[in-house]
Amino acid sequence: MKVLISTVPFGSVPNHDPLGLLEAARVRYQLNPFGRRLTEPELVELIHDVSILIAGTEPITTEVMEAAPQLRLIARVGIGLDSVDLEAARMRGIAVTYTPEAPAPAVAELTVGLMLDLLRSISRADRLMHSKHWRRFLGRRLDGLTVGVLGVGRVGKRVIRILRGGFPNVRILANDIQPDFSFGEELGIEWVEKNKLYANSDIVTLHLPLTQITNRLITEREIGMMKPSAFIINTSRGGIVDESALATALTSGCLAGAAIDVFDREPYSGVLTDIEPCILTCHMGSMSEDCRAAMETEALEDVLRFVRGDPLKQPVPEVEYTVSKR
Incomplete structure (x- = not known):
């Protein structure tokens, strides 16, 4: 099982080591190689063998999901869901989580x-x-x-x-x-x-x-x-x-x-x-050390729950799927 961490930054808060949690769970991961928000074509190139995406605000479209036949979880670091095609995820059996309170x-x-x-x-x-x-x-x-x-x-x-x-x-x-x-x-x-x-x-x-x-x-x-x-x-x-x-x-x-x-x-x-x-300002509303650490931790906790087969703590609620159709 491979995790792609597309959100940036990730793991840069002092005294906060989310990557260590992945390593302790023996989960393979890849960081965003560009160090910035990915475009749709860039994400398509990176996601082909990925099972779990720890996502930022990059476009997670039908095309992205079609390029990722193994994708089973999108763990959104943050609250906004406009970048995720929720209906396409549901049709493919891909679970989606988010961190609504942390930012x-x-x-x-x-x-x-x-x-x-x-x-x-x-x-x-x-x-x-x-x-x-x-x-x-x-x-x-x-x-x-x-x-x-x-x-x-x-x-x-x-x-x-x-x-x-x-x-x-x-x-x-x-x-x-x-x-x-x-x-x-x-x-x-x-x-x-x-x-x-x-x-x-x-x-x-x-x-x-x-x-x-x-x-x-x-x-x-x-x-x-x-x-x-x-x-x-x-x-x-x-x-x-x-x-x-x-x-x-x-x-x-x-x-x-x-x-x-x-x-x-x-x-x-x-x-x-x-x-x-x-x-x-450059989309930095959530960029305080404590809130960023909380966002990453909460997203990662659901990733580890998914890996263990445990119930997800912060799945996107049904109302968000309804809103996305309007």
Whole structure:
């Protein structure tokens, strides 16, 4: 039985040795030889004799699975499942697991950090200082503003708790297809329709899976509803925001700024790299030492359960298969 570890990085957290667990179980493994996100053709070339894939965000398509007749488990390191053709996996008897809770704390903290960066121009000041230019930016405080949270699941709830704990005067507007009203009552959330959220928020932050419903959710139309002074943050999935429409809004002054951690195509080198008020990070929401270690450990635990013939702990639930068909 051979394991391909396509996700990168893997096993790089200090004092954390997931590869040692595989070695102790006498499981053969191969690391991603490219040290970056694989393309579909690259994965096809690597997967032909693989039984278990420890996966990142690379495309795991029907073509990939057809090239892997021995594949029986896809252990996704992370929460997003838009890169996995779940129905194709089910048809081939391939089990799929994921680690939905592990990344959430790091993603939520990065999101709030990006809010402060946008409001106070921290990144812009840093870049200018490194170019030996002194410029003091006049910004706004987060406390007292209105934050619109689109998607109130694992990450969205953590963002709201951080805001409530540190910035008690923030007004929080929220939208979710299944509102948790008891959570909303506890945290003082106003549940609103999306259009009202766009129009009234100083910051719109996205915490949604990428599905057929959420693909291109934020286009020129939605951006046009937002205040010219507003900011948008996406730490969820590329594809939810129309990057071309965002670039146009930022360059024309229809939107004050944005912070984008996820992109349609990664690694990213598109038009947003030329736009100053757009903070760009390289899909690093989950990249804190503790959360990354937890993600790798949880994925690996299910791999070892599979090898032993034990029940899987974190199989992808049926609702995710249903959502993927929409």
